[in-house]
Structure formats: structure tokens, C-alpha cells
Amino acid sequence: MARTSRQPAGNLPAVLTSFVGRRDELSEARHLLSTTRLLTLTGVGGVGKTRLALQVAKNVQRSFPDGTWFVDLTTLDDGLFLPGTVAAALGHHGPAFSQDGKAPVETLAESLVDKEMLLILDNCEHLLESCAALAHGVLSTAPGVRILATSREPLGVAGEQLMTVLPLPVPEVATADLDVVEPAVALLAERARLVAPGFAVTPENRDSVVALCRRLDGIPLAIELAAVRLRVLSVEQVTERLDDSFRLLTTADPTVPPRRQTLRAAIDWSYQLCSPEERRLWAWSSVFSGGFDLEAAEEVCGLPCVARDDLVTLLSGLVDKSVLLCEDQGPHVRYRLLESIRGYGRELLAESGEEKTARRRHRDCYARQVADAEANWVGPDQAEWTRRLWLEVPNLRAAMEFSLSEPGEACRALEMTGSFWCHRFMWNSLQSGVPEGRYWAERALAACPGPSPARAKALWVNAWLAQSEGEWAAASRLLEECGVLAESIHDDTSATGVLQLSGYAALARRDYERAKSLVGQALARYRAAGDLNGEWYALHHLAVATALGDDPPVEDIAEECLALSRKHRARWSESVALWDLSVCALRLGDSRRAGRLIKDSLRLKKIFNDDLGIGQCLEVLAWIAQAEGRHNLGAQLLGATEGIWHMIGGPRWRQPMRHQHDQCEAGLRTALGGEAFDSAFRSGMRLAPDDVLTFALQETPTREPGRSADSSQVLTRRENEIAGLIADGMSNKGIAQTLVIAPRTAESHVENILKKLGFTSRSQIASWMIRHRVPQDDKTTK
Structure with a gap:
């Protein structure tokens, strides 16, 4: 693992508390990571596997030029979502389609083939088979990737190295030497000082502190839960009350392993110290997956008699008791339950008889969110909706799963599916060989076969997603079924959707006149119905058909699309309209204006982490470079484009502009010669995603x-x-x-x-060399 002076890359979560003890474990784990490519930290729940993994990753992160990446698997209930979840954690915010029928894991592995990175898979025990398959696929394909996993059980992959994480050591008896601080005692003291700043281990309380740590078996989570009570109780009082919990637990189920009894007793005691309202909030908040904000807590967990301020007080009480974690997510605070505590809450909820009610309210909350996102998509909050929906993907999955698994609820899943279309680029992580949006749409359509407007809408939304991945035959069948259904139930909205998507299919076939005719009809219908979303998308498709088809093209439609975007302050929509206008300008021979427009578009795409849009912008930049005779730059840009498509798995996304791409590539090959073209293409393809933007925008460091x-x-x-x-x-x-x-x-x-x-990275060096060791204005023909 080569070391460089670049700044650490990756997504390691910020840790708000100090790391205590584990010096030997840190050293051992670091050594093992240097000798194996898959290290799994095993141990009981609450023993500190995740915290140790994060500290190990922090200590070694400079050894991995392409970053250390943390993937939290606690929110996943289905291994189908694992490849997409890992891709999202790595920052692949665009779709992750398979190519040539490849499995999702294979597509992910190939995107990492030239990376030197550490991948942390946290909490694998409930997805062992899927995690094993992913680890095997990645390690077999990407030689520079190492995996650090945490799990209560081994993954069972060939070459896996196991390291058992034991509880913190606790002495049998206290030593008189206060300078000798055992790790368990140090952790208790450190966490106690967070809630009781004056707390200290003294000669008077040392025996009691050691006895308490020993009673807790040195399990870090149990110690942290107990430390919270030292704000109002003495060490002796905490120990006495814990003993009562132990007796109750052991009497209830003597078959529970001792260390599990310890953690359960600590959680039981925390529960007993909660007020009735806090207990209910604990149980109901267990329906959330991956965290929640105050607004969701009010909608799902609130009671008519509980005011907003009172709910905030209850949430704060659970945070104070270390039941809830409070995390700062930009402009909003989010709450999250540790998995052990969430599992306890689920048991409480099931025993209360309120589980279905809570899950239904959870589903209704997120169904409303996606409906609101759709209704307000072309507007000033596109960045906020993008951020929010990315955060809520685990909750959206949980809401869809409840609707599809609970009798009588499937039609709500169908309605949610219909709301995905505006922000479809966020719903294309790969599941079961198909993008996730289609995975849910097909399940919902199968579960709710009766004729309805919701079914008609879900059919054309599914068709749109099928078109997005290049499945034109499947899309055609879905549109045909939707058209028949829309006519039979007099659903003009879905009939208009069929017109628009039929026009888009004609655009992909380069039948530009038919595309303009069909989309133009759809545009008139959207305007008559006052459908802003439909109007904007129809304008965009019409602008593309005009830009690619007319000779010379007319800019009026693209200008109108841009004006509509700016009128409603819709920045992502503006980025798309700028792309349309850039292509028109290039076709009209104004490459300088085309370059300014496409770079403006690219800067907006960067704000939204729109990898698909970034790839489309790079494609047009390559066309512009070729038109201006900068052949080497054009080849590099085509290579960078291919790198983006490879990362998100979607060269088929450029099908409507496939002809222009082929023309550009052929022209560059002729100008440079095959060998020089291939060399420049490869150099562009090797650029890291962040450096692609710097290179494309020519923002020289x-x-x-x-x-x-x-x-x-x-x-x-x-x-x-x-x-x-x-x-x-x-x-x-x-x-x-x-x-x-x-x-x-x-x-x-x-x-x-x-x-x-x-510079701070090798990728920046590569980008700079690509620009400066070969002249930019290479107009020679080999």
C-alpha cells in the first residue's frame, strides 16, 4: 500500500467521542490489513466492532490513494440492495446499470478495477451471503481494493482473515495505583465526564467503578449506557439497579448467553428509566430505517396530545440517555438508533400490538414526501429534494416493502412508484439485474393488477425507466398496455405520457420528425392541463429533437425550456436546458458559445452530483473540441466520458446521441491516428471523477x-x-x-x-500532465 502526501479521501463518518484503549487491537488490525485483502472483525453485539473499524480506517487512510469508504449496512433488509448501496457510498450518484447482462456485483467490481481503496462493510451478519458474494466479486476483479468488514459471523470467503474483537479488559480487583487505568475503566470515566463534568475515578470510588465495569463484562455499549446515569446516581446506585435488571433477565430466559444478557440488561435498565412517553417514542422510532428528522417524527410518532415542543423534549431525553444518536445533516438534525437498540425497540413495538399502525404511518409519511417531491420538482427546491430523497432511500425502501408485503396495501406502492418519475436519476441503483425504480414498479404492478389511474401512471413511469436503460422493446410493451388502459378508463394524463415517451423512443431511433410531432402533441396537452412538470420535460425532449435533427437547428425551443427553468428557479432543470442550448449552438457553428453554455451546465450538474448529466456534458465538450480542431483534447474528453459511463454502468444512456458520438470518435481517430487516439482516450478515462470536472472546466490548480x-x-x-x-x-x-x-x-x-x-492527489498530477505534455491546439493530421 503505497503512501503519498495527498489529503485523505473517502467518507469516514465524523466520530464525536474519543477512542479509548484497543492499542493492541489497532496494531494487530493494521498488520493484518497489510497481509490480507479481506479482514473481518467479529464479536458480540455492542463490543465495539464498528468503532474499532473506523479507528483502523482513520489510521491507515493515507495508505489508500483512492480513499477509505464506509458502508453502513444496518438499514438494509434485503441483499438485493447491497451493490447499489455500496455504489452510493462511493459517491456514484448516477444510475448503476449492468452492461451486457452483467450481474450488479460484476458491474460494481469493474468500476473499481483500477482503484487503491479500503472498503469498510459494517454490520454484515444479516446479509452474509450477499456480502460474501460482493466481497468475492470485488476482490477477484479489483486487485487494489481491500475490505474491512464487521460481523457477528465470518463471511466465509476464501482468503478471509478473522480477528475477534473482545470486550475491554477489566481487572478482577482494583489496583491501588490510580496511574494504572484499565481500558474499561477509562471508557466509563471518559463517557461519564461528558454528562457529569466533575466525575473522576478516585481512591474512594475506584473499587465500585471496577466492580461496575466487571458487572458489564467490559462491553463498550453497555458501559456507555450505564455511564449516562452517573449524572444523577452514584456508581454504587448504578451497580445496584443493574443487578436488579440482571436478575430479571436471567430469571426470564436463563438460556441467553452471558454477554448477551449483559447488553440486554443494560438496555432493559435504560428502558426502565424512560418515561412512558419516551418508551413509546423509542418503540415507534424503530420503524425508521437509516434515521429520521423532526418532521418525520412528528408525522409518524407524534400523538394528538403531544405538542411539537414536547416531542422535541422527548427526543432530547432519549438522546441524553444514549438511546438516540443525534447527527447534524446540513440544515437539518437527524436522529438514529444503534442497531442493538433499534432491535430492542422493534420487540417493544411488536409486543405493544401497534406495529402495523406504526409501519402504516411510516409508509404514509414517505409516500407523502415522494408525492410532494413530484408536485414541486420544477421549482427552487430541486437541490433540497435531491438531498432529502438520497437521505431517505432506506425509509422509502421500508415503506415500499411494507406496502407490498401487507395485504391490502399494494396500491399505495403503485402510487409511490408513479411519483418516482421526476427524479428518476436517483432511482436507478441496480437490483436483481434491473434498476431499482423498475424493481419496485414491476413488483407493485404485479401486486395490484386491477385497472386504475395509479396503474396506468406506473406503467408509463416503468416504460420511462426501461427507456433510460435502453430496454426499448420492454418500454414499447409497457406503453402499449398503458395506452389501452388509459383509453378504457379515460385517463388523459397517462395517455399524454404515452405520447411523450413514444416521441422519445422515436428520438432514439433518429426519427426526428415523428419525435417532434408526438412530443409536440404532448406539450400542448400538458399546457392545457397546467402540468408544469410535463410541460418542462416535453420542452426538453422537443429541444433535443430539434437540436439533433434540424439542419440548421432552431434555438427557440431550447431557449423556452431555459426560460421556464429560470422562471421557476429550478437549477437542475436549468442545467439540462443549458445542455440543449449548447448542442444547438454547436450545430449552428458557434463552438465558443456552445463551450460557455456546456460549462455552465456542468457547474450546475456538479452541485447535484448528477453523474449522468456530467457524462452527457463531457460528451458535448468532446464534440466541441473536435469541431475546434483540438483533437487530442477531444480524445481525452471522450475517454473521461467513457470513465463516467463505466462508473455508472450506462453507455446506453447516450443512445439518442449515439450517432453524434460515433461521428466524433471517427473524426478524432482519423485526425490523430489510431495509436495516438487510444493513448489520449486512455489518459482521459483514468481521471478520477473529481479531477474530471477540473480537467473539463480547465480550472488549472x-x-x-x-x-x-x-x-x-x-x-x-x-x-x-x-x-x-x-x-x-x-x-x-x-x-x-x-x-x-x-x-x-x-x-x-x-x-x-x-x-x-x-496539488493534493496523484489524479491532479495526471490531469495536469495530460493537458501540458501534449499541445492543446493539435490540428495536425497523422
């Missing part, structure tokens, strides 16, 4: 004052040589072998290059 952009003037001959090898994708080890120098010497050169260029 800071150089030393007075330095020229010429690499030979900025770097020494040896540094220039090494920078070139980095651009070719070589690791430090490969550079050392190629140049016959010591690995440490190679590392020193890389650090000097980073410092001279003002």
Missing part, C-alpha cells in the same frame, strides 16, 4: 508564482518523467521498478511534484 504551464519548466527532468508515469496510471512501486530506483525515492519525487504544483 495553483502553480508557483511566475511558473509557466510547460511541465519542463515547472518540474525537473526526472520529476517530469515520473509525472508522465503517474499520468500513465503507474503506482509508486511501478515507477520505482520502471526507473530502477528505490520505492522511497519514488515517493519523495511524487511528494516534491505535489508540492511544486500545489
